Amino acid sequence: MSDLTTDAPNISQSPWGQAWRRFRGNYAALLGLVILTTIIFVAIFGPSIYGVDPYEMLWAPFSAPGLDGFILGTDYLGRDLLAQIIAGARVSIIIGLSAAFMSVVIGVSIGALAGFYRGWVEEILMRITEFFQVLPTLLFSMVIVALFGASLPMITFAIGVVSWTAVARITRSEFLRIRELEFVMASRASGTRPVKIIFNVILPNALPPIIVQSALMVGSAILFEAGLSFLGLTDPNVVSWGQIIGSNRQYILDAGYTVTFPGVAIFITVLCISLVGDGLNDALNPKLKER
């Protein structure tokens, strides 16, 4: 409450402009955004800039970092660890983004329908949500991947289909709150179609917490994918961060770095995502900051 003067709304700015101004003032979030942008840049252009084949056996196994010209050393098959981590960035980020996207679509749809229509629709949809909260998510995804094949789309599906419950609950509670507000009443009274009320009237106002949750979802999806591929439930022909850790795990006595570096990559990526998420939270929901 003390920073009322600095946080006074600037009338000349749109709400999104104000949010950006608040985000800009959060140095941790900005740093996260910068590092994240760099990681995405590396994921897109890294393989062509670094130009070393991550799948080719180039040298003796377990050459320590810095020796023999390999910046991060070589793995148990003598492959360049740095090239593998760069190639893994692409897979981890693509799966993270698309699985998070899928769970946001499912979560928002279910939460919006439940919060808008209430009654038996809400009852059924929220029971389904609870059902998915009871399922141990990782075990369930492991079963899906094991039964239906470890292709990247199937892995994305397996992560997305178990991760949407938090989004659904948040969307529902926002819809429950907003549907009672006057402008929604007004558009109902003027005969706006329900679909239009859901998407054009309520959803835009419910977005801030959903955006924050979606940002965090990307982080958890990356962790989830890393967990699955650590267990070996991944496309064996595609390198990803978790898979590097999983396949080098037996050799930690000889070469701890083969496990450490890919883990650092996951850690930094998810850390930056959560810093950005926290920044978004403070920027989009300034009133909640004190809580």
Next chain:
Amino acid sequence: MNFLQTLLVRSVYAIILLTAVLILNFSMMHLAPGDVADTIAQANGGADAEVLEAIRAEYGLDQPFLVQLGRYIGNVMQLNLGYSFYYREPVTELIIQRLPATLLLVFSAQILALLVGVFLGVVSAQKPNGLTSHFVTFIALFGYSAPVFWTGILLLIGFSLQFQWFPVAGMRDVTIDGGFWIKSWDVVVHLMLPMITLASVFLALYSRLTRATMLEQLRTDYVRTAYAKGMPHLKIVYQHALKNALSPVITLAGLQFSAVISGAVLVEAVFSWPGLGTLAFTSILARDTPTILGILFFSALVVIIGNLLTDLAQRLVDPRIGGKE
């Protein structure tokens, strides 16, 4: 609603949830390519079409879907989860053997995370800008961002390989001979690293929430009144404010049970902990369908029981909850 009624309603609801889990699992297995007959044939080095048909008829796989589903649910109600063709043992027995290890890991990690998390949260709420507070923010970020299996491997490298303070894998040392207490202590020593690894994820969550709710409580009127009448600081914090701040933390802990089990699967894989996670992993690789189904069922059961226990704990902490329902 009184306590017994609530328990009854909860149990009925739990049974419905578990039935839904069974139906979902069974449908998934049904949709997946390959069936038990293929698995048996594979385990015995292949079979021709005729033999496959015979196996299918013997196990009722040629029956319509609903008949098979009904029979499966009926069997599960009698605690018969089928027979594992990979381990050559009834699935129920397999799971009962491994369940205690997982329960030990899951519950000890939850309790450790809650104790340390709540303590850190309370300490940091008293000095929102102090050193502990920054430390809580730091471990909260670490706990959320570090993959749990990676944390486990790092601890393993540090404390089992470099310093050799803790054993590298497993739950017992078979070479140790002795009485009950010596063997129990051996399990505790083996449990340490897996428990700390798993707790690190949830510790962060609980300390952060406790810090937030404690900050809220310390600003309330009743706390100010308590100070005004000269009540000792520690008594206010730990007896009055903490009691009110705990309720949301316990709710959160209850919601985490399915995540804790997911984490336990990974931790078990790192430390070769002989629990359900390791069993799930090997049976998935072996395509041992009945075992996988059984594990999913039992882990959902553990989550439901965990939720129920959280509910009870909630009532102990906050008697108002019973009255509201």
